[in-house]
Amino acid sequence: MFGTLVFWEGYVSDEMMGTFAPIVIYWFYSGIYQILPPLDRFRLHTRKEEEQKNLVAISTVIKGVLLQQLVQATVARILFLVTGSSSPTEKLIQPSVPVQVIQIFIAMIVMDTWQYFVHRYMHQNKFLYRHIHSQHHKLVVPYAIGALYNHPLEGLLLDTFGGAISFLISGMTAQTAVFFFCFAVMKTVDDHCGLWLPGNIFHIFFQNNTAYHDVHHQLQGAKYNYSQPFFSIWDRVMGTYMPYRLVNREEGGFEVRQLKS
Template identity: 35%
Template sequence: MAAANMSHELPPLPEYTLKPLPPLVPWASDAALQVALPIIAYWVVSGMYHFIDVYDLLSQYRLHTPAEVLKRNHVSRYEVFRDVIIQQVIQTVAGLLLSMTDAPATYGTADYDVAWYAQKIRLAQRAIPAVLATVGLNPSALASKVSASQPMLASALSGGRYELVQTILVAGQPTVAPAFASWELTLASILYWYAVPALQFAAGVLIIDTWEYALHRAMHMNKWLYATFHSRHHRLYVPYAYGALYNHPFEGFLLDTLGAGLAYLITGMTLRQSLFFFTGSTIKTVLDHSGYEFPWDPLHFIFPNNAAYHDIHHQSWGIKTNFSQPFFIFWDRIGGTMFEGDAEAKYARARRTAEQKMAQETENAAAPPENVPAITSALDNDENARPQNASVPRVTRKKSSSLSGSPAGNLKGLRNKVNESLHGKGGNVLGMERSR
């Protein structure tokens, strides 16, 4: 009878004791890992792509030919490396300051939190009879019909009227109290351990995509912002992996560091959650600037924003389109800024121009000085012409073939030049040579 009187009461929440959360690894704090892992991931992943570039591996998946790598970019690899390091220093300082605002990480509330979700599940069941009645069903009749075979279902149909009890200690005395059904605790555990973190990550992706689209588009639409800040990033007409964060330092802080920090604060992620979220976002940005489109890349099936999509934005003819970064492209659809046009024809033209310039330079180098013809200005201006506005549906294009498929006799000199550029004439790390 006592249990029946308690059938409408909520099961109590368990007591808990907070304990300091041990670091994920014994030799570094989670705060240190939060700023270190994205940087480590950046250089590990971009280093893998640099290795592929240097040794001309998987050339069939390149978006640009080796000639374009040499002739179309307007910034040295040393300058790119230097500016990326500057941005990562700013990113590190901001990350450490952000982690100082967090309370010390603790654990011990998991059972309490799961029970809290279970209470909400129990409260939600109280609306079931009203919902069933609204659609013309009799909740009491349904509950009676299944009570023998499915007693838990019958209790839920009755509005969460369970005859379940447990014995707990209250002021040191054993006391009978309502209890949760096993399915309620299972569902609450799924919500607590998986659904809510997934929702936080999804919200973080939405915030970053929205933030970056809005600011990125503004950087292009406002002439002063573009000339002062964003034009630096567009010196890379042929992006490569470790140039992903090549930006003006102020733009890098505003676009990347601040955007990720807002996602972290608004979604209420824990420090450990943000560690994985920031690292994943960094890797995604590197991949989008890698210059390769692999058909078996699983991320391409999850995120439509990939290297091929973003590479269009780096071309002079696509610079006013494809602003979305780094995960999805829905803002380009909504904003009418998705590229429309024959991208393959434009890529083919850029390849021909770069190859002609390379052939002309090779011919000039071989000819006597008095017979050296001037390189026509048309070749210099052909690809880097004024950007064109375009919008609407995304177009697919074939991947550009690498020049590595050309006869070895025609390619040897070009490949040597590419490797010399990638390695640096003095064998410098990441192919960086100081500009003079």
Template identity: 60%
Template structure:
């Protein structure tokens, strides 16, 4: 518990805050034209979804993630509110590695599966409507895709690695930074 806030709540809300703060840093850095993969003109011409639509879509995704995270922590802790003891640093590093292998493997195969003709047309094409990616569009996708790729992938990595809610604060914040970097367009 930090600052009187439970690890469950921090594990739920810190990655969301990291998403918007880290994405905001990219926005504040400005154009960085020399480092962009695409020009601003290409972004305006090729992206189907407006930035306000993307923000709304990401917020919907995050509401689902928050609800499932709170439910998961309640189930894991049996609703007792008892703080789990932290394992050694060596164990935490192992949990991080297992968690990354699980979430990356899950997302890789689910993402490839989303490219079949039916799922791409009806679900995954929403994510690819941002032809020219930018940081805060990283989680812009169909809610079902967000549930399958991101939320279920996160739950599996949390459970299979055996991490505590406190460890998950750092793990999911790191995974969030990685996702934003992957989609930043630089």
């Protein structure tokens, strides 16, 4: 399955691709959302809400994301150098497709577990929330490019360490990691895109999706729906799941209506 998609073999090492491909995918995928027409009939918030509620300029958001990606790339290079070869010509034996699928699933569970408990603690600890995690919540109305807009320390603890731990525990190779991290990045961007588009495969296959995460970015839902980026398991197990439904907004688009007081 994955072997046939490895177009970079012989040109760039798997470790180099695992370091930089997720960054390229982030800007490409979020950029697509950014250049789309307004699509007001699919928005979870009006453009007026986005302008009034968000507390940070898009230029600042872009700088913050680039800083986090610089840290991620640095840690990734160190991790890959320690755990594997960085030679583009040295071919490692890849596990079978079923093994790679299992490794990716394990990595998804590990990443979800790490991010749930670290994310939740950043909300519960007043100091950490005020000085670190609140930076991400300056985007009350999320949009795609802001998916990784975090305080640098949060980016390191939540995303970078979460990815490294997922990689190590799952036992995946650098080649498998390219696909896993690119998929994780696309899922995270989609969760923050602010659009409920018909036929979106992330909405079809994952209950933890754009609307699910939008609940968490609102004042009434800030103590709920911590799970990210894949499943809603930990919210349901730990009692922090906020049910919701999508309703049509009179002026167009959708509203995520929370069903828990």
